[in-house]
Amino acid sequence: MCLHPSSEANERDKKVFVVPRGDLEKVDEEDETSFEEKCETWRQKVRGCCQDQPPTKQQQRLLTTWGERLDVEEGLPHAEYPRPAMVRDEEDWVCLNGFWQYAVKRIEKGSPPRKFDGDILVPFPIESALSGVERRITKDDFLWYRRTFSLPKNFSRKTSRLLLHFGAVDWQAIIFINGQAVGEHSGGYDPFEFDITRFLNHSGTAQQEVVVRVYDPTDEGIQPRGKQCSDPFTSKRVVAPLGMWYTPNSGIWQTVWLESVPKEAYIHKCRIIPNVDANTVTVTASVRQEVFKRNHGLFVRVTFQGEVVGFASGSTHYPVEVKLSESHKTKLWTPSTPHLYDVEIYLHDSIIPKSSNNHVDVVRSYTAMRKISVGEDVNGVKRLQLNNKNLFQYGILDQGWWPDGLYTPASDEALRWDIQLCKNMGFNMIRKHVKVEPQRWYYHCDKIGMLVWQDMPNGSMPAEWAPNGEKDYSENPLDPLFAKIFEDELSSCVDALYNHPCIAVWVPFNEAWGQYNSVEVVTWLEHYDRSRLVWLSGGNDFGVGSAIDRHVYPEPVMPPLDDKRVAVLGEFGGLGHTLEQHSWTAQTETQREGEGEEVASSSSSSTSEEDAYATFVEWGYGQSENLDSLAQDYLSMLDKLNGLSKSGLSAAVYTQFSDVERESNGLVSYDRKFVKLDVHLMRRAHHRLLSRASTIISRSHQDLVALVQDSISKMPRSATFNILSQALPQSPEPAAGEAEQEGRRRRKSEAMSTVASMPRVSSLSYFSCSIST
Incomplete structure (x- = not known):
């Protein structure tokens, strides 16, 4: 999407660096380090010790349980299929995660380095502990990656094409295969791919070389970057993360993988749209062909628990609509019953294939019969609805940050654990805050049954903002370069996540950060994805979207009612309580001991009186003396939410799921090893809130x-x-005489x-x- 195409020059163009595509200078030095040596070096950097020796106090890091268990010798990190909503056969893909060579060089040198700095464990960002590097890069640096790979066993140059996929690279990447530039991509949160077939070396058993060059200015650029902060604007002397701003992530932070596809034609993308009211599933496929033909067709089959419930066929140029069997009782997707339908999509040579046999390509996906909408309750108040029924959505704000991997958790199991814990606590929704997760995160939400409000990561600088609406109708002036960068990534993220039923809401702007042309952006997004709701979050309202959203701390407050939109409380709470043994600060201060006066002085400046967030550090928006008072304060807020729901509130989001670096206002510690409130207590309290809030009675009643x-x-x-x-x-009582029982x-x-x-x-x-x- 480009809402504002412009050829005007912008002084911020200097922030975008592109190297001319030409032959690359060959790297002279080959990596001669053995795999075992790489593993041992990585262990020493991450755990501060050898395999059989416990770390000392000075060597300890804040690791999650999954980070402690991670062993590269036992298997690649994040080796699961990275795109569960569009799957090909297992033998058609190869994971390229693992050890790559890396180097950090000044941007004046645009060609690959002859000598690399060491090894980095992909897909962990270079600033993270699990990468084995833990190094910052600046706006004046290029980050280089290099590795070799063999062609997949089932790949044939006569019948196949080879695609190179990147789940996400922050921010701008140029890809080289065997010394030739394949392409470039800008965007830190959306997946991208390149057809590398014509760049391959087919001589004998030759190894293929892939080199990636990354540029990431973090908050010194204008691109979307969420809460990454290399130099918090609250104090130019601060070089450590502060308050609500966190350690930046640069480079590859999601899975890299190869995929073999048919040479003649293959399904590039597909969009699956369920229609609960019509009992249909509509599939639209994008097909890439070596030679353009008009006679390709699609055959679509929908099954539920192995039973075929509908099939249809048609041309690739039009959507294919599958009518589900009338004899099959539709299983609706809800947080309590997350029923999923399997969808098989076959590409054929014929325009209207009659069966799935003799197909050119096939991909497998899934969908859910669910409908997200806004409707009126018995009092005429606008409410959020799921499958045409009122549903109060109570969720948790999730930043998606990890102490050992930053943007990237140690394993897929860790990714799922967060969602399952939210489910066990009794939440029915997660607000994914200014970060886009790997696609497997949304897959787990689909399977577990968790609604998602998806934020677009922040970018540029904030407009004037006040959480109570005093700055409504305020926004930044249009910056054509920022608009182009933002809109391209927004549309790419929507495309990548479209088929995940869990996503209920798109939030393009949060708290006025980078907010511009709000009416136009919201209106475009509503038309681009009609199956979900769209609104602005946290103030600077423009009267558009499906909700009016306010952020209020710490106590929940009722947003103003609107005769066209629902009222939601996008953020509240933020009750803080620090657990020293699970504290990010305690660990980082231990690591700083003996590292030199320069680091110590920069650290001390982060708590100076000049810092606007100095009182916020280590706490949150409210301070609880102990865990008992934290529980009492939290339950008190739930009681207030119950009253607000009767007044018209449709949803609320508590801040937040886990502590994050200097923030300690999570329900879970940053290392995920301690849950601050009893899970069963929260589940009962949340169940009572959701039951009451979703039961709407008339005002007369x-x-x-x-x-x-x-x-x-x-x-x-x-x-x-x-x-x-x-x-x-009543509870059973001891047996009594006949006369007493009669009484x-x-x-x-x-x-x-x-x-x-x-x-x-x-x-x-x-x-x-x-x-x-």
């Missing part, structure tokens, strides 16, 4: 409930106790008659729940 509750509160305590204790289900039955019947004579509301169960709690 609300008045009746208030009247009855007021009357009961004025009754003598003994009378109230007798009515409730006898009307509601109990009579008294219970009288109590039930008394309750039945009271004014009726929508359901006695709701009435009973309201009284008893």
